[in-house]
Amino acid sequence: MDRKDIKKWIKEPGKMGHKYSLHAIYFCTGCGIIEVPPVITSRWDAERFGVIPVATPRQANLFLITGYVSVKTLKAVIRTYEQMPEPKWTVGFGSCPINGGMYWDSYNTIKHLDKYIPIDGWIAGCMPRPEAIFVAVTHLWTLIDKGEAKAYVKYREKYKYYRDNQEKVLGKLDWPALYKENQK
Amino acid sequence: MTNKNLKFLEKKLKLSFKDSLINISEDTRIIIIAQKEQVLNILKFLKGKGYDHLALISCADWIEENEFELVYIISSYGDPHTNWENIAKSKQPIGVGVNIILKTRISRENPQFITAIPVFENAEPYEREIHELFGINFEGHPRLTPLFLEREYKIPPFRKDFDTRKYVEEVFDKIPFVEEKK
Numbered sequence: 001m002d003r004k005d006i007k008k009w010i011k012e013p014g015k016m017g018h019k020y021s022l023h024a025i026y027f028c029t030g031c032g033i034i035e036v037p038p039v040i041t042s043r044w045d046a047e048r049f050g051v052i053p054v055a056t057p058r059q060a061n062l063f064l065i066t067g068y069v070s071v072k073t074l075k076a077v078i079r080t081y082e083q084m085p086e087p088k089w090t091v092g093f094g095s096c097p098i099n100g101g102m103y104w105d106s107y108n109t110i111k112h113l114d115k116y117i118p119i120d121g122w123i124a125g126c127m128p129r130p131e132a133i134f135v136a137v138t139h140l141w142t143l144i145d146k147g148e149a150k151a152y153v154k155y156r157e158k159y160k161y162y163r164d165n166q167e168k169v170l171g172k173l174d175w176p177a178l179y180k181e182n183q184k
Numbered sequence: 185m186t187n188k189n190l191k192f193l194e195k196k197l198k199l200s201f202k203d204s205l206i207n208i209s210e211d212t213r214i215i216i217i218a219q220k221e222q223v224l225n226i227l228k229f230l231k232g233k234g235y236d237h238l239a240l241i242s243c244a245d246w247i248e249e250n251e252f253e254l255v256y257i258i259s260s261y262g263d264p265h266t267n268w269e270n271i272a273k274s275k276q277p278i279g280v281g282v283n284i285i286l287k288t289r290i291s292r293e294n295p296q297f298i299t300a301i302p303v304f305e306n307a308e309p310y311e312r313e314i315h316e317l318f319g320i321n322f323e324g325h326p327r328l329t330p331l332f333l334e335r336e337y338k339i340p341p342f343r344k345d346f347d348t349r350k351y352v353e354e355v356f357d358k359i360p361f362v363e364e365k366k
Contacts, residue, residue, distance in 0.1 A: 071333070071334040071335055072332070072333075072334045075334065100356075104352070105348050105349045105352050106348065106352070107337070107341040107346070107348045107351055107352070108332075108333060108334075108335070108341070110356055111352070111356045111357070112356075112359075112361070114361070114362075115359050115360070115361055115362065118362075154362075158362050161362045162362060165359050165360070165362070168359050169335070169355070169356075169359065170334060170335075171334075171335070
């Protein structure tokens with residue numbers, strides 16, 4: 001631990017704790033997931049940065065969406081995201097979740113992921129190097145420090161619109177609304 | 185040896201199915217272009233000869249000719265306990281590593297065909313997939329329910345007249361960003 005950080009630790013221990021223990025849900029979608037095994041194992045060792053993969057969404061607070069999201073995957077993405085406890089952060093990995101990438105005119109791939117769930121940050125590229133994940137993680141630290149990584153708050157506030165968009169693509173959703181008070 | 189077996193098979197096929205076009209395109213490949221009424225009989229015949237592995241059913245949309253083309257690819261792993269000398273004597277050809285490509289055309293206006301499940305049970309998912317992506321109805325199939333897709337499409341998405349770009353503009357591009365809403 002850095003000596004300079006002691007002040008921060010005393011001031012906001014919760015924030016510092018969250019910052020250095022990012023538990024990434026091991027959710028595999030698209031081709032980007034192929035970059036994740038070397039990242040979490042000995043070659044790049046993500047645990048240096050406090051990032052560790054976990055099996056279930058209820059233990060996770062970091063969501064890496066690692067590739068194109070088809071309509072069927074979107075359903076799983078939403079369900080996973082809603083199960084994660086707050087605070088939670090999402091990072092879109094690769095160019096496909098940003099604007100469709102090479103699937104920009106596909107009949108079954110959604111183009112902009114941030115229309116359906118809120119995203120804290122993007123890693124552009126096809127494929128991004130594994131180092132890009134660490135750049136994203138360190139950038140996420142500064143965002144958490146400044147209190148700007150608040151996508152989950154936005155989801156709570158604008159849940160009505162997000163749910164509206166989700167239903168436009170998926171039809172009637174067969175699970176209840178996450179936030180009752182913001183329903184139409 | 186394979187080639188000899190193939191020649192034998194070709195001869196047999198030409199005797200039994202006179203309407204079909206049969207030719208050997210490569211050392212290990214035989215192409216049969218059949219009328220649609222004959223397909224199930226040919227499949228039964230091939231299975232009886234030992235070609236017991238249906239590798240794939242595929243489909244192509246020939247929009248200018250107003251036809252769908254169904255492609256069945258059949259091969260054989262062979263019996264691991266086969267005594268090859270006995271087979272050669274009894275003239276029961278099984279070619280391991282041989283691909284038999286069976287093609288047939290059906291009308292595009294009325295995309296109806298019969299299921300191959302009675303002969304090859306593993307035809308089920310392939311036919312479901314073709315039903316979903318091309319809209320071909322397989323008579324006698326126990327469950328032609330959606331397999332991959334979550335949405336419903338007016339035109340099945342793998343047909344040539346399905347305009348993906350227009351579809352994307354109408355569906356995914358029309359959905360607004362959350363920031364734009366107030």
